[in-house]
Amino acid sequence: xxxxxxxxxxxxxxxxxxxxxxxxxxxxxxxxxxxxxxxxxxxxxxxxxxxxxxxxxxxxxxxxxxxxxxxxxxxxxxxxxxxxxxxxxxxxxxxxxxxxxxxxxxxxxxxxxxxxxxxxxxxxxxxxxxxxxxxxxxxxxxxxxxxxxxxxxxxxxxxxxxxxxxxxxxxxxxxxxxxxxxxxxxxxxxxxxxxxxxxxxxxxxxxxxxxxxxxxxxxxxxxxxxxxxxxxxxxxxxxxxxxxxxxxxxxxxxxxxxxxxxxxxxxxxx
Amino acid sequence: xxxxxxxxxxxxxxxxxxxxxxxxxxxxxxxxxxxxxxxxxxxxxxxxxxxxxxxxxxxxxxxxxxxxxxxxxxxxxxxxxxxxxxxxxxxxxxxxxxxxxxxxxxxxxxxxxxxxxxxxxxxxxxxxxxxxxxxxxxxxxxxxxxxxxxxxxxxxxxxxxxxxxxxxxxxxxxxxxxxxxxxxxxxxxxxxxxxxxxxxxxxxxxxxxxxxxxxxxxxxxxxxxxxxxxxxxxxxxxxxxxxxxxxxxxxxxxxxxxxxxxxxxxxxxxxxxxxxxxxxxxxxxxxxxxxxxxxxxxxxxxxxxxxxx
Numbered sequence: 001x002x003x004x005x006x007x008x009x010x011x012x013x014x015x016x017x018x019x020x021x022x023x024x025x026x027x028x029x030x031x032x033x034x035x036x037x038x039x040x041x042x043x044x045x046x047x048x049x050x051x052x053x054x055x056x057x058x059x060x061x062x063x064x065x066x067x068x069x070x071x072x073x074x075x076x077x078x079x080x081x082x083x084x085x086x087x088x089x090x091x092x093x094x095x096x097x098x099x100x101x102x103x104x105x106x107x108x109x110x111x112x113x114x115x116x117x118x119x120x121x122x123x124x125x126x127x128x129x130x131x132x133x134x135x136x137x138x139x140x141x142x143x144x145x146x147x148x149x150x151x152x153x154x155x156x157x158x159x160x161x162x163x164x165x166x167x168x169x170x171x172x173x174x175x176x177x178x179x180x181x182x183x184x185x186x187x188x189x190x191x192x193x194x195x196x197x198x199x200x201x202x203x204x205x206x207x208x209x210x211x212x213x214x215x216x217x218x219x220x221x222x223x224x225x226x227x228x229x230x231x232x233x234x235x236x237x238x239x240x241x242x243x244x245x246x247x248x249x250x251x252x253x254x255x256x257x258x259x260x261x262x263x264x265x266x267x268x269x270x
Numbered sequence: 271x272x273x274x275x276x277x278x279x280x281x282x283x284x285x286x287x288x289x290x291x292x293x294x295x296x297x298x299x300x301x302x303x304x305x306x307x308x309x310x311x312x313x314x315x316x317x318x319x320x321x322x323x324x325x326x327x328x329x330x331x332x333x334x335x336x337x338x339x340x341x342x343x344x345x346x347x348x349x350x351x352x353x354x355x356x357x358x359x360x361x362x363x364x365x366x367x368x369x370x371x372x373x374x375x376x377x378x379x380x381x382x383x384x385x386x387x388x389x390x391x392x393x394x395x396x397x398x399x400x401x402x403x404x405x406x407x408x409x410x411x412x413x414x415x416x417x418x419x420x421x422x423x424x425x426x427x428x429x430x431x432x433x434x435x436x437x438x439x440x441x442x443x444x445x446x447x448x449x450x451x452x453x454x455x456x457x458x459x460x461x462x463x464x465x466x467x468x469x470x471x472x473x474x475x476x477x478x479x480x481x482x483x484x485x486x487x488x489x490x491x492x493x494x495x496x497x498x499x500x501x502x503x504x505x506x507x508x509x510x511x512x513x514x515x516x517x518x519x520x521x522x523x524x525x526x527x528x529x530x531x532x533x534x535x536x537x538x539x540x541x542x543x544x545x546x547x548x549x550x551x552x553x554x555x556x557x558x559x560x561x562x563x564x565x566x567x568x569x570x571x572x573x574x575x576x577x578x579x
Contacts (some may be wrong), residue, residue, distance in 0.1 A: 103419075186425065
């Protein structure tokens with residue numbers, strides 16, 4: 001990225017080869033867990049500038065983001081909905097004529113994704129069954145798609161980390177949520193669900209059976225952390241669901257050698 | 271006459287020797303024509319180099335003509351060789367390439383086709399791909415592009431869909447009659463389904479015979495499903511296997527109605543050995559109306575063969 005690019009009033013940081021390598025690797029993966037991101041950063045330093053002190057990750061990323069700002073791309077930090085793991089993803093921020101041309105997917109594939117997205121948002125559990133998605137294949141825009149092809153396209157979405165599949169049902173990958181939250185809130189204002197605690201988009205979560213408010217699983221875990229009798233923050237009724245266990249970086253480190261197995265299990269869920 | 275145009279005087283012996291060598295070269299190349307074209311060796315190049323050397327001594331047209339003759343021939347051979355080359359290049363031999371890869375990585379024995387890799391092989395497979403990646407990656411300098419979803423399509427105003435109000439959310443299981451995931455199994459395994467059903471029905475029949483020893487069951491009462499004609503036909507199909515394999519016997523009772531009877535173990539062997547004379551075939555034809563009549567006549571209210579699911 002040429003440093004001469006104009007970017008408005010914010011003072012632009014400077015990217016060295018360390019940052020560039022990091023950015024290219026993050027671009028390749030799309031989304032990464034925080035532990036992996038830290039390792040990646042250290043690796044980039046080792047390759048290009050082994051004597052420098054490793055900058056704090058937050059500052060490192062802010063630096064990169066300031067340079068990317070003019071391109072409407074950003075490294076965003078988020079949290080997985082199922083077990084609260086911190087993740088980083090490189091996301092696009094704007095819809096332009098260029099972005100519409102540069103997509104990986106064809107028109108009918110994108111329409112399939114959009115239909116799946118709508119079903120996921122409308123669903124109660126945050127999951128849309130594959131049969132329901134495939135039944136909409138006849139209504140897709142663009143070139144006619146067979147159901148068999150559609151199954152493969154859905155798998156492509158899973159491989160590229162836009163959707164997660166669990167037992168024949170699909171939900172949004174945390175990467176997709178990070179990138180598309182604003183779009184979803186703007187496009188589906190009536191059907192969209194929000195978390196009562198963190199006030200951001202909710203796809204999977206728990207809900208109060210009395211008043212209907214919803215919370216992310218990690219938000220539930222955090223909110224009810226030390227209460228023996230969890231009660232709904234809105235209507236004070238008993239909270240009917242099991243309080244989930246969420247990711248704890250300390251525990252992972254303690255687990256030592258076994259954590260790598262756990263990690264591979266979890267990353268399959270993502 | 272311009273002295274420059276005059277042919278230079280020289281050693282006639284030398285000229286004769288040059289002509290002799292040229293002719294020898296031409297005959298030699300003509301002789302080896304097949305080898306030159308079909309083998310990947312340097313013989314054509316060597317011949318050209320020899321002619322090149324000979325040409326240094328050429329000053330008269332007579333020898334130059336021989337050189338030209340050789341050159342034409344060499345050019346023809348060169349063209350044929352290149353034509354050969356092109357046809358080889360357009361054919362990519364996958365099997366040979368795979369062999370090269372295996373030799374390169376140094377792994378043997380992966381060529382045998384496995385339908386499913388067992389654990390032992392997975393390590394070797396991974397090692398194969400990792401080694402290959404290390405080498406191949408150095409040749410591909412292309413960086414990964416930026417992949418994104420937002421901005422690929424326009425946002426469309428959401429169609430106001432008839433949504434149920436989110437009031438009391440009871441944990442109601444959706445009464446989904448459809449399966450959530452398409453299972454591929456059912457389409458391909460017709461043979462297995464038949465076998466499974468036959469076994470299951472045989473089990474039901476044998477249970478009946480155990481509970482009612484020394485009696486037989488009315489064929490129609492057994493196979494007919496009063497709720498489904500299609501199911502009845504399937505039952506007849508499955509029971510026919512049971513009879514064919516000798517696990518039950520079909521015969522007519524005193525009212526000349528078909529009944530199914532158990533076959534004792536020693537009897538089973540007999541039936542089998544009776545040979546071609548013992549084989550009888552029967553065809554049952556059943557129309558929708560017949561089925562209805564049977565249900566009414568025999569007053570069948572419940573199927574004896576219950577559904578599995």
